[in-house]
Structures are given as C-alpha cells and as structure tokens.
Amino acid sequence: MPQVSLTVNGTHHTVEVENRTLLVELLRETLGLTGTHVGCDTSQCGACVVHLDGASVKSCTMLAVQAEGAKVTTIEGLAAADGTLHPMQEMFREHHALQCGFCTPGMVMSAVDLVQSHPEGLSEHQIREGLEGNLCRCTGYHNIVKAIAAAWPLMHGKALPVAAE
Amino acid sequence: MYDFAYQKPSNVADAVAALGADPEAKAVAGGMTLIPVLKQRLNRPSVVVDLAKTGLAGITAGAGSITIGAMTTHAAVAHSADVQRVIPALAALAGLIGDEQVRHRGTIGGSLANNDPAADYPAAALALGATITTTKRAIKADDFFQGMFTTALEPDELITKVEFPAATKANYQKFRNPASRYAIVGVFVAQTAAGVRVAVTGAGQGGVFRHTAMEAALSKNFSADAIADVVTPADDLNGDIHASSEYRAHLIGVMARRAVAAAA
Ligand SMILES: Cc1cc2nc3c(=O)[nH]c(=O)nc-3n(C[C@H](O)[C@H](O)[C@H](O)COP(=O)(O)OP(=O)(O)OC[C@H]3O[C@@H](n4cnc5c(N)ncnc54)[C@H](O)[C@@H]3O)c2cc1C
Ligand code: FES
Ligand code: FES
Numbered sequence: 001m002p003q004v005s006l007t008v009n010g011t012h013h014t015v016e017v018e019n020r021t022l023l024v025e026l027l028r029e030t031l032g033l034t035g036t037h038v039g040c041d042t043s044q045c046g047a048c049v050v051h052l053d054g055a056s057v058k059s060c061t062m063l064a065v066q067a068e069g070a071k072v073t074t075i076e077g078l079a080a081a082d083g084t085l086h087p088m089q090e091m092f093r094e095h096h097a098l099q100c101g102f103c104t105p106g107m108v109m110s111a112v113d114l115v116q117s118h119p120e121g122l123s124e125h126q127i128r129e130g131l132e133g134n135l136c137r138c139t140g141y142h143n144i145v146k147a148i149a150a151a152w153p154l155m156h157g158k159a160l161p162v163a164a165e
Numbered sequence: 166m167y168d169f170a171y172q173k174p175s176n177v178a179d180a181v182a183a184l185g186a187d188p189e190a191k192a193v194a195g196g197m198t199l200i201p202v203l204k205q206r207l208n209r210p211s212v213v214v215d216l217a218k219t220g221l222a223g224i225t226a227g228a229g230s231i232t233i234g235a236m237t238t239h240a241a242v243a244h245s246a247d248v249q250r251v252i253p254a255l256a257a258l259a260g261l262i263g264d265e266q267v268r269h270r271g272t273i274g275g276s277l278a279n280n281d282p283a284a285d286y287p288a289a290a291l292a293l294g295a296t297i298t299t300t301k302r303a304i305k306a307d308d309f310f311q312g313m314f315t316t317a318l319e320p321d322e323l324i325t326k327v328e329f330p331a332a333t334k335a336n337y338q339k340f341r342n343p344a345s346r347y348a349i350v351g352v353f354v355a356q357t358a359a360g361v362r363v364a365v366t367g368a369g370q371g372g373v374f375r376h377t378a379m380e381a382a383l384s385k386n387f388s389a390d391a392i393a394d395v396v397t398p399a400d401d402l403n404g405d406i407h408a409s410s411e412y413r414a415h416l417i418g419v420m421a422r423r424a425v426a427a428a429a
Contacts, residue, residue, distance in 0.1 A: 002171065019171040019213070020203070043201055044344075046266065055240075055269045061200045062270070065171050066193075066215060110266065132346065133264025 006067050008033065009077030017064045024048045024059040026067075027074060035075040035105045039135070046134030049106035050074045056113035058133070075105035078112065087154035088112050088147070097147035099138035107134050111148045112155075121161035122152055166203045173215040177325065181300050183214045185321035192216055192323060194236060194275035197267050221274065221325055226251055229331045229358075235274025235324040243268060252293070253429065254335035254353070258285050261339050263346045274324040280372055282313045282403070283347035287373035289329070289337065292353035292364035296328045312371045332357045334387065336428040338420040340367075342407055349408050350416040352376075354424040360384060363421060368402045368413040379421055389422040 001016040008031060015030050027033045027050070039047030041060055048060040051073040078086035085093070088108050098104045114130040115122065122130075127145050136144065152160045174180045184190045191210035193199050194217075202208050221236035226247040233242060242248055243260035262268055262276075262285050276286040277297060290297070290306040297304045300323045309317050318324070334356040340349045348367035355362050361383040363376040382391045397414040404410035 018168055020166045020168045022200075041204065043197065043267070046264070049266055052269075056266050057269050058266045061197060063171070063193075063196070063200065063213075065173075066196065066217065068173070114265070130265060133266040 002065060004064050004068050006069065007071045009073060019063065019065055021064040022060055023050070023052075023062040023064050023067050023072070026064040027059060027072070033074050033076050037102055037105055039102065039106075044133075044135065045103070046106040046110060047103055049109040049134065051109060051113060054113075054116075056110050073109075075108060078108065086112070088115070088151045091147040091151040091154070092144070095143045095147040095150060097139065097144040103134060103136040103138075107131070107136065107144060110134050111144075111151065115148065115152050115155050118152075119156060122149070124149065167206060167209050169203075169210050170212040171215065172212060173218055175218045177219045177221065177300060177323065180214055180216055180219050181321055181323060183212065184323070187212055188320060190214055192278075194272040194278075195238065195270035196275075197263070197271035198275060198279050198281070216274075216323070222272075224248060227328075230328050231255070231331070232326050232328045233273050234326050236272050237274075239263070239268035239271050239273070239276075240265065242273065251331050252329055252335060254332070254337050254355070255289050255293070255329060258289050258337040258339075258353070261285060261337075261341075267346075273327060277309070277327065278316060278318055278324055280310055280314055280316050281347070282369065282372040283342075283345075283349070283351075283367045284373075285337070285339065285348060285351055285366060288348075288351050288353035288364040288366040290327065290364075291373050291375060292355040292362045293329045293332060293335065293357060294355075294359050294362065295330070297324055298326045298328070299324050310373050315372075330357050330359070334428040336424040338424040338427070340416050340420055350413050350420050352417060352420040352424050354383070354421060354428055356383075356387060356428070361387060365417055365421075368417055370401050370403055376417070376421065383425065387425065387428075389426045392418070392421055392425065 005014040037047035039045035043061040050059045189211035192214045221234045223234040224245050225232045231251050239259045239262045248256040295306045332355045337353045339351040350368045351366040353364045363379040366373045378395050379392045397417045399410040399414040402410040402413045
C-alpha cells in the first residue's frame with residue numbers, strides 16, 4: 001500500500017492509503033477528524049475546506065498522496081489546547097453565524113485564511129467575494145459576513161480600517 | 166474513483182518519460198479539473214503523474230512581456246505585483262477564476278491544456294497573442310487551441326511556460342454563471358504591438374475564438390462606439406439551460422463594449 005506522511009494539527013502521521021484516497025477521506029476516515037465535512041463532493045460547496053501549508057483548499061478535490069510532507073490544519077486544530085476558541089469561532093458564535101452548522105467548519109477555515117491574507121483591511125464586499133467557494137443553505141450569509149468583520153480586529157490586534165471603496 | 170498508480174517525478178524530463186512510457190498515463194497539476202473527472206469515472210488513467218515537484222512554477226517579468234510557469238497557481242498570478250504592473254487585466258482575470266480555494270490549487274498550464282470552452286485563460290492567451298512553450302516546441306496561441314477540450318498538445322508533451330506580450334490597453338469582462346463560476350461569456354480585448362485583438366470564451370461551440378469583425382472596427386477606432394453596430398451571429402454559439410445562443414451573442418456585444426471602455 002502507498003504511504004503518506006503529513007502533519008495534521010501539529011501531529012505527525014504516517015498512514016497507508018490508496019492512491020485514489022482523497023485528503024478528506026484520510027482526515028475523516030483514517031484519522032477520525034470528522035469536523036471536516038463533505039457537502040457536495042463536486043468541488044463547489046466548501047464544506048471540506050482545510051488549510052494546506054497555510055492556504056485554504058478543498059480537501060475533497062485533492063488526493064491524500066498529494067499532501068505528502070504538507071502541514072494540514074482542520075477545524076479541530078483551530079482552538080487552543082485548553083479549549084479556548086479561535087477568535088473566528090468565537091465571533092461565529094457571538095454573531096449567530098450558523099444555524100445547522102454543516103457549512104461552518106469550511107466557512108471558518110476559509111474565513112481564517114481570508115482574514116490572515118488581508119492584513120491591510122477587508123471590506124464587506126471583499127468578505128462576500130472571499131466566501132464564493134463556500135455555500136450555506138441556512139443563514140443567508142449576513143451574519144457570517146458580520147462575524148468575519150468582527151474577527152478581523154481580534155486576529156490583527158488593531159481596528160479594521162474603513163475600506164476605501 | 167478507479168484506482169491508479171501514482172508518480173511524483175522531481176524534474177520535467179522524468180515526467181515526460183513517465184507519460185511517454187504509458188499511453189494511459191495522465192498528468193495532474195492542480196487537479197481542479199482532473200480530480201472531479203476521475204471522481205465521475207469519465208477518465209481511467211493507469212498512472213497519474215504529479216507535476217508538483219517539477220519546478221515549473223514562477224513568474225518573470227521581461228522587457229515587454231510576462232512569462233508564467235505552467236505550475237503557477239491562479240492565486241499566484243492574481244496576486245503577483247509584476248503581472249499587476251505589466252498586464253493588470255491578466256491578474257484581474259486570474260482573480261475571477263472559480264473561488265479562492267480553487268485558485269490556490271488550479272494552474273495556468275492545467276487550464277490551457279484542458280481548454281474548457283468556458284475557461285478564462287484561453288481568452289487572455291488568444292487576445293494577447295501568447296506563446297505557449299512545451300517540452301517539444303513553442304506554439305502560438307492561434308495554433309494551440311483547436312476546439313472544445315482540444316489543443317495542439319501531444320499525449321507526452323507538457324506545457325512548461327507561457328509568455329504574454331505586454332499590452333498598451335487590455336481588459337477582460339466576464340459574465341459568470343453564478344453557480345459554477347465559469348464564464349457564460351467572457352471577452353478579452355487587447356491592444357498590443359501586434360494590433361488589436363478580441364477573444365471570446367464561454368460562447369463558441371468550438372471553444373475560444375477571435376472576433377475579427379470587432380478587431381477590424383477597433384483597429385480603426387479603439388472605442389466602445391466603434392463596435393456598437395457590429396453584429397455577432399448566433400449560429401455557431403452555444404445554447405444551453407443557462408443561456409440561449411442568441412443571448413450569448415447579445416452578451417458578447419455588451420461584454421466587449423464594457424471591456425473596451427474599461428481597457429487601460
Ligand atoms: C469549483 C470550480 C470552479 C472553477 N471555475 C473556473 C472558472 O471560473 N474559470 C476557469 O477558467 N476555470 C475554472 N475552474 C477550473 C480551474 O481553473 C482548473 O484549475 C483548471 O481548469 C485546470 O487546472 P489544474 O491545474 O487544476 O489542472 P488539472 O486538473 O491537474 O489538469 C487538467 C488537465 O490538464 C493536463 N495538464 C495539467 N498540467 C499540464 C501541463 N503543464 N502540460 C500539459 N498538460 C497538463 C492534465 O493532464 C489534465 O488533463 C474551476 C474549477 C472548479 C473545481
Ligand atoms: S465537499 Fe468539497 S467542495 Fe463540497
Ligand atoms: S448553517 Fe446550515 S448550511 Fe450553513
């Protein structure tokens with residue numbers, strides 16, 4: 001059997017996979033990290049988003065063997081060891097940015113990448129565009145957008161600059 | 166998905182050898198097209214040859230052109246200061262492909278090799294008169310695209326890089342399918358040292374094509390008014406549940422006028 005070695009949420013794993021095993025299957029079925037969801041399996045919904053070496057990717061559209069040597073972060077890896085939620089998780093809770101919660105792990109992972117990659121600031125329009133790859137059937141998105149805008153100052157340690165749009 | 170063997174060669178020569186050794190072998194770049202195709206069992210490669218370690222990623226700005234390695238992701242092109250400076254329309258186009266997660270994996274080489282009739286990069290390559298360098302030769306964009314999902318590439322031939330000449334004016338306007346993110350109609354207008362070119366994606370039954378009537382009108386007068394009366398026949402255009410061929414013909418005019426008006 002082919003083997004793949006990767007680091008998931010800070011822990012190193014070497015596991016046997018088939019070449020056709022998807023990264024999301026490795027995470028959910030081999031490692032038991034079921035926080036990463038499969039919504040569509042057609043690369044469109046974003047429920048499966050994880051970070052691969054810091055960048056958000058759809059783990060249903062990647063082979064596990066392609067992640068050889070990579071550092072993967074899933075929703076389970078965001079909170080601190082003592083259980084303190086990541087600011088993005090906390091703001092999703094505070095702003096009611098979820099209803100059924102199915103899309104939430106992928107939403108949060110995309111949102112964390114979006115905020116991290118925009119240290120210069122983030123307009124509401126940019127947040128909405130940044131969520132193009134994530135579908136939510138419940139919330140209507142408004143509270144998700146609010147939660148992300150509220151997480152920006154917490155993650156960057158300064159006030160969110162007023163967008164020059 | 167059917168199972169397959171998997172190889173990750175560490176250089177281009179080994180990748181070409183792996184593809185040449187087996188007619189059923191298939192290269193994978195970002196996998197944003199190939200993996201969905203494999204999931205649907207529409208393709209059954211014996212070996213998947215991963216190009217990730219072949220060193221084909223990177224962007225260089227030359228005198229009057231931008232050269233992009235085949236494995237460069239859409240996100241890297243969209244965020245490149247060099248591309249934004251030399252051909253801002255190309256950076257903007259890359260930022261309109263799919264969504265951020267797709268842009269983190271999908272590559273320019275994979276997009277051009279796939280030649281999806283609704284893909285964005287083929288419009289830029291054709292309008293700017295790009296040169297596509299492969300492991301065998303250099304191919305002009307005019308000769309590269311040969312109809313829907315068809316290119317001049319041979320089975321064991323890989324794209325290594327793409328050179329885009331700088332434009333004095335260029336713009337890309339995309340009318341998206343809101344669900345799939347692909348272009349229902351996309352029009353790339355470019356004025357380069359070689360003249361004015363207009364390339365249309367999303368609409369043609371044979372994939373990306375040049376709109377020569379608009380090119381002639383814009384060569385005389387580069388303004389949106391100059392193409393206001395240019396008629397686009399609907400005969401050879403796609404019609405589907407998203408848009409009829411007549412509607413696509415109409416959109417080509419609208420998108421082209423917007424692109425000319427916005428071209429900088
Ligand atoms: C949800 C979603 C939305 C999308 N939206 C858009 C969109 O709006 N616009 C758009 O243009 N595209 C869109 N795409 C497609 C995306 O741009 C893909 O990245 C692209 O079509 C293929 O690039 P890739 O690197 O992923 O190639 P892969 O999927 O890895 O490969 C595609 C094909 O190209 C071949 N290939 C790859 N690299 C090379 C090379 N260097 N030389 C020769 N052959 C090669 C492979 O063998 C395969 O046949 C979307 C995809 C998804 C999943
Ligand atoms: S499950 Fe991956 S995008 Fe929907
Ligand atoms: S909260 Fe139900 S899908 Fe988003």
